[in-house]
Amino acid sequence: MVVPKRQPLLVTGYSIVSALGAGRAEHLAALSAGRTGLAPCTIPLPFETYSGQVRAELPELPPALQARTTRIAGMAALLLEDLAEPLRRARERWRPERIAVLLGTSTAGAESTEDAYRAFVETGSFPRGYHFRYQHTFGAVLHVIAELSGARGPAWMASTACTSSGKPFASAARLMAADVIDAAIVGGIDTLCALTLRGFQSLQALDYGPCRPFHPDRGGISIGEGGAFALVERTGDPRLLVTGIGETSDAFHISAPHPEGAGALSAMRLALQQAGRAPEDVDHVNAHGTGTRLNDIAEAKAIAQVVRPGTPVISTKGYTGHTLGAAAAVEFALAALVVEEQWVPRSLGAGPVDPEIQLDVPTELRRGRFRSVLSNSFAFGGNNVSLLLEAP
Amino acid sequence: MKTTTVNVTGIGLWMPRYRDVAAWLEARPDDADLNPLGRALDRSNRRRAGVLGRAIADAAAQALEGAGADPSTVPTVVGSSIGEAATMIGLLDKMWRTTEPMSPAAFTVSVHNAASGLLSISNKNRGYTTSLAADEDTPAMALLEGIGLALEGVGPVLVVCGDEHAPRDLVQDLPQWELLAAGVVVAPLDPSVRAARLHVHALPPEMRDPARILPPAAVDCEFAHSPQVGMLDLVDALARGRSGLVALDRGLGRGYVAAIEFP
Numbered sequence: 001m002v003v004p005k006r007q008p009l010l011v012t013g014y015s016i017v018s019a020l021g022a023g024r025a026e027h028l029a030a031l032s033a034g035r036t037g038l039a040p041c042t043i044p045l046p047f048e049t050y051s052g053q054v055r056a057e058l059p060e061l062p063p064a065l066q067a068r069t070t071r072i073a074g075m076a077a078l079l080l081e082d083l084a085e086p087l088r089r090a091r092e093r094w095r096p097e098r099i100a101v102l103l104g105t106s107t108a109g110a111e112s113t114e115d116a117y118r119a120f121v122e123t124g125s126f127p128r129g130y131h132f133r134y135q136h137t138f139g140a141v142l143h144v145i146a147e148l149s150g151a152r153g154p155a156w157m158a159s160t161a162c163t164s165s166g167k168p169f170a171s172a173a174r175l176m177a178a179d180v181i182d183a184a185i186v187g188g189i190d191t192l193c194a195l196t197l198r199g200f201q202s203l204q205a206l207d208y209g210p211c212r213p214f215h216p217d218r219g220g221i222s223i224g225e226g227g228a229f230a231l232v233e234r235t236g237d238p239r240l241l242v243t244g245i246g247e248t249s250d251a252f253h254i255s256a257p258h259p260e261g262a263g264a265l266s267a268m269r270l271a272l273q274q275a276g277r278a279p280e281d282v283d284h285v286n287a288h289g290t291g292t293r294l295n296d297i298a299e300a301k302a303i304a305q306v307v308r309p310g311t312p313v314i315s316t317k318g319y320t321g322h323t324l325g326a327a328a329a330v331e332f333a334l335a336a337l338v339v340e341e342q343w344v345p346r347s348l349g350a351g352p353v354d355p356e357i358q359l360d361v362p363t364e365l366r367r368g369r370f371r372s373v374l375s376n377s378f379a380f381g382g383n384n385v386s387l388l389l390e391a392p
Numbered sequence: 393m394k395t396t397t398v399n400v401t402g403i404g405l406w407m408p409r410y411r412d413v414a415a416w417l418e419a420r421p422d423d424a425d426l427n428p429l430g431r432a433l434d435r436s437n438r439r440r441a442g443v444l445g446r447a448i449a450d451a452a453a454q455a456l457e458g459a460g461a462d463p464s465t466v467p468t469v470v471g472s473s474i475g476e477a478a479t480m481i482g483l484l485d486k487m488w489r490t491t492e493p494m495s496p497a498a499f500t501v502s503v504h505n506a507a508s509g510l511l512s513i514s515n516k517n518r519g520y521t522t523s524l525a526a527d528e529d530t531p532a533m534a535l536l537e538g539i540g541l542a543l544e545g546v547g548p549v550l551v552v553c554g555d556e557h558a559p560r561d562l563v564q565d566l567p568q569w570e571l572l573a574a575g576v577v578v579a580p581l582d583p584s585v586r587a588a589r590l591h592v593h594a595l596p597p598e599m600r601d602p603a604r605i606l607p608p609a610a611v612d613c614e615f616a617h618s619p620q621v622g623m624l625d626l627v628d629a630l631a632r633g634r635s636g637l638v639a640l641d642r643g644l645g646r647g648y649v650a651a652i653e654f655p
Contacts, residue, residue: 002544002545004546005544110480113484117481117488117561118488120561121488132563137525138526139525139527140527154536156524159504159524161503174541174544179396195494199500202493202496247522249512249517249518250512250513251515252513254440254501255496262518380505380509381503381506381523383509383521383522
């Protein structure tokens with residue numbers, strides 16, 4: 001496989017919203033306390049489960065964008081508010097058409113359509129105010145983000161299920177290398193939907209309590225919602241760097257991971273090769289760690305072949321739930337906190353650790369030197385993304 | 393020549409009654425070709441795929457064949473505005489009308505990247521694949537992603553766009569469209585290759601030289617409203633050997649064009 005040579009992406013700002021709260025401070029507080037954001041799901045379902053619902057108040061969209069009001073657009077607006085200062089500086093440095101919006105989602109506005117379709121089934125007509133083009137499509141929320149941010153460059157939503165928000169980091173690096181853009185808002189967002197919850201339940205992949213990645217009795221995932229945006233620029237004063245991005249496919253099964261984690265392994269190796277790093281350079285791994293039996297075993301086998309023994313490996317899904325299309329971005333931001341704060345939160349739900357998982361999974365907060373962090377995301381379709389973040 | 397110029401080494405399309413580029417060019421519709429076959433998929437994944445996945449696979453198979461590209465290694469960009477919307481709506485309908493449990497098989501192929509995933513699995517392609525959306529700008533954005541990949545030196549890249557018919561219940565107040573898929577294989581520019589050269593960039597309609605704008609493909613309105621009609625227009629121009637500018641949307645996008653030059 002060809003290893004594309006790229007300049008590191010300079011991350012000059014990032015924002016995050018999840019079940020743990022909105023912004024850096026609320027996430028640090030929850031992670032350091034080992035406090036989960038998961039709670040009994042409030043969406044009406046024919047079964048019980050836990051989910052990671054965003055409780056932060058979402059801003060109203062300006063009048064010109066009111067018709068595009070959705071939960072996902074509100075979350076995007078909140079993330080942009082938190083990114084306002086670095087975005088303002090970027091707009092001073094780069095022409096608007098050289099700033100891209102490259103994001104990922106698995107749901108887009110499906111949550112709005114779900115409600116509207118229920119009304120249609122019950123009454124024969126869609127609710128007033130529902131508009132497929134302004135609320136459902138991937139372009140609907142892209143338009144809101146472009147308008148609110150002032151970015152006028154290329155704009156798209158990657159939608160590769162649970163890797164959706166990791167792929168835009170690589171797309172931004174490619175467009176910068178091709179001299180198409182100078183900066184980009186990357187990352188992604190997803191909202192909770194009954195359809196997704198029922199879908200994962202049909203696959204028997206949903207835990208009925210809070211998920212417990214790497215635990216011997218883990219029962220599956222808890223679904224969450226949220227998102228994270230990062231501003232990446234060609235030059236500037238970075239808070240951190242993305243030095244390697246491995247994108248591979250399992251070519252194995254539409255919904256099950258390769259049992260030996262082959263695609264995951266090649267994604268991690270590709271990220272390291274791109275960055276010119278050796279396995280011993282990796283200080284920490286934020287695993288995909290969904291809490292399903294198959295994923296955690298397969299991923300653990302792959303990680304064990306990449307990093308040196310004793311490297312702390314955690315899953316943060318016990319805090320936020322699996323935010324699906326937003327997971328890669330949310331976990332990018334949580335990994336960024338580790339690089340900036342120099343401590344790894346405990347892998348919530350993991351104590352005790354499954355003896356089949358031959359990794360060092362911290363069940364207590366661990367301080368240390370964490371300058372180089374891998375963050376993994378894997379998806380339906382056998383899609384894999386591994387990001388390597390480093391301190392500048 | 394722009395640094396982001398690439399060669400186009402293969403083209404493909406599938407529309408109801410037009411199974412490939414040759415049938416389209418010869419204006420030879422065939423009622424036997426009302427359903428896509430999914431030629432780039434193996435037998436089990438043809439069954440698993442919906443009509444969108446099969447149409448995308450048919451367009452992909454032609455483009456790859458024309459380019460002589462290896463389906464087991466070619467990086468693949470699939471663009472679709474609404475993805476597997478019909479599957480999703482089917483699931484919603486069942487969810488709100490019945491108490492039946494959801495079909496896990498239907499759920500797993502309701503994701504936007506079902507087509508790209510099935511292509512990867514069928515062809516044992518363990519490399520790069522993605523799926524993206526940008527409403528009417530999907531063709532332009534998919535091409536930009538594909539060109540970015542090609543310029544990284546990963547070899548030829550398949551870029552294929554498709555959308556199934558509009559979800560009629562949901563878009564009652566909008567123009568309807570029908571299933572359509574079209575795609576190209578792009579490769580790093582090689583002056584020794586006698587292939588079309590392609591450059592994609594933003595150029596608002598008011599700044600375009602009318603003399604350079606190529607006519608769009610002659611299609612009925614049910615295809616003209618497809619979010620992917622820009623890719624069909626590009627494939628049509630390439631198939632006819634026309635140099636000039638192709639608008640990658642028909643008025644609802646952000647004004648990207650493809651500049652084509654035949655050596």
